[in-house]
Amino acid sequence: MEATTAIRPINNPSRKVLIHAGCWSLFIGYELFYIHYTVGSFGAPMRYFFYYPVNICLFYLVVHVLKQNFSAKRPAYLAGLIQLPALLLFFLFLKFAFDQYTSLPLTGPPGTQALAVRQILILDLQRILYFAGAAGLYWAGGTISGLQKQAAETRIRELTHLADQAVLESQLARAGNAYLQQQINPHLFFNTLNFIYSEVMDCSAGAAESVMLLSELARYGLEEKDELGRTPLDLEITQVGHLVRINRLRFSNSTLLDFVLEGEFGSHRIIPLILLTFTENIFKHGDLKTAQASLKIKISSSGRLQYFSKNAKKPWANQDRHQGIGIKNTRTRLDYSYPDKYSLDVTETETAYELHFTIDL
Template sequence: MNRSLQFSSPIYKHILGWAIFITYEVTFVRLSVGHSGPLLNYFCYYTLNIALFYFNAYALLASAQRRRLPYLAIILLMLLELLVYLVLKYLMDGWLASAPDPLSYIRNLLVPNLYRGILFVGYSTLYWSVISAIIYQRKAYETERARLVTLKEKAELEKNLAESVNAYLQQQINPHFLFNTLTFIHNTYYKYSREASRCVMLLSDITRFSFEDVGSKGKTLLAKEIEQIYNFIELNKIRFDHELCLRVEIKGEFEKQEIIPLILITLTENIFKYGYLKNKSAPARLSIDLNEAGELHFESWNLKKHEPANRRIRAIGIRNTIKRLEYSYPDRYILDIRNEPDSYQLNLKICL
């Protein structure tokens, strides 16, 4: 049976429809003739007619639609179907009552029985046409709905891409970090020429990395990102006169993996921008680990500076980071942030 042409409504509605139709016909005959035939006759004849109805709809027409038969072939099949119906009707007449001889049957009952068969075939064809039209409309609706959903997803993807690119551009140059570092170099250049020179070199490497072109996938080698994190930490140690209370643990084989640039650096930068790093009893922690399965785990913890006004700036950086992660690693990352009153902890897991 063609799956595209199934009962369009629950079976009880079909039963109710036939009950109403049969009641109408039986009542009409009773009022017209004045008497009714045996119950067995009604049961057998209506069973044959209903079978013709559903056979024509769900076997003949559905099969013709599936095989795309020409109209002439469908008409011939319907004629054959009516011929079988007439033979069965003749045999049923002989079983339920004394069958007339063939000539008398053809003269008196052939036309009424043929009319009856054509009537039910017509009902069936109309039913099948309506159901087919409904199914076609549903398919057209579902197709259009799927197209609109695809367009919506495409628009959202393009929006996320634009937001990701914008977030990346915002993170390429961080004025807060850059200008503070340049101010430090200016103020300490004459006192610590070697350290100032080292700062300039580290700053140059970090800046160059932030402007470095990425490949078609928008990613850079993880080893380069880790190298700049080391540079960033060293630069800030010099900047704060080596008085930073920070524990760093970085381990893993980073040479063969890639990552979208500036993600880890941005998260590392947050420690220095918003963390209180002078408490020796509660030093800040930075841990980066890459296992053999390609899962990268970034974890940081630090006490917070009491500067509520800066929290809004931190939120912007985190939102940009989330946008970029969502675009580049959908369903492949977990970001957990615990923003306590006095401390800040961030855990990021990415399946590279």
């Protein structure tokens, strides 16, 4: 990629003032040295104390007029063409008045006076045009520098856009490959589950039922959702019931689980796998083998969906449930889909976990 170099403007005001002051000092020093070298004397100091401040003012006023009228988003060419000559005439009059005050009154024949006036006007006009031209060059240089910077920034934006587009195209290609894989892998997965179900059905009704429930859970995770990526709430709760049933079968119904549903869920929708993740964490982190251990799940809908769970901790558990990948991912999904519309609190004691989740659907 070809590098683009632009003249960077000086953004620090104090530094800019120091640079300008240094440049003017060098310029004035050069002119004074040239005058002394060519003429042999400096002349009246008052003239220098007047002329150089006036010339410097002229320089910056011309720059201001050029910027104001020719560098604006909507240039005012006519106003600039009127203001520039008027500004030059004003400074010409100012200098001539000072010359008349310091060097005149003129004496001698009228022809001599007219010649002297003309010479003074020509010299003053030359200096005015000199500093006005320098101001024009300064303004042109700044304008070109600004255009170079804008061109460089535009080029960078274009390259960034092309890079982003290339990344998106790469991601789209990967997504297409993943979609093709999903079309193949589920068929193999469900066919395998159906085979296992048919093989174990005669040997173990519980194992066969677990296989069917697991197949339903997997199918639910792969089903298409609506345009907002949501699914019927009652379908999500049905899968929670399937997960609870699978774990009852795993532990031969020995687990003390209180599973309570209250309210009406059919008219609501939710992003999928939220309640399933909470329920899965119960069986992952909870103590399911101790006789006195018990689990509780309560899901209710009364204007807001509420999910509460409590389970005893495994005696050897050493992982903070707050830091679980499942909970982190769930918070991220909820923050994206329901910003400021939900609360999720996980409480951990020495012996138990409690989870409180409420959401406005």
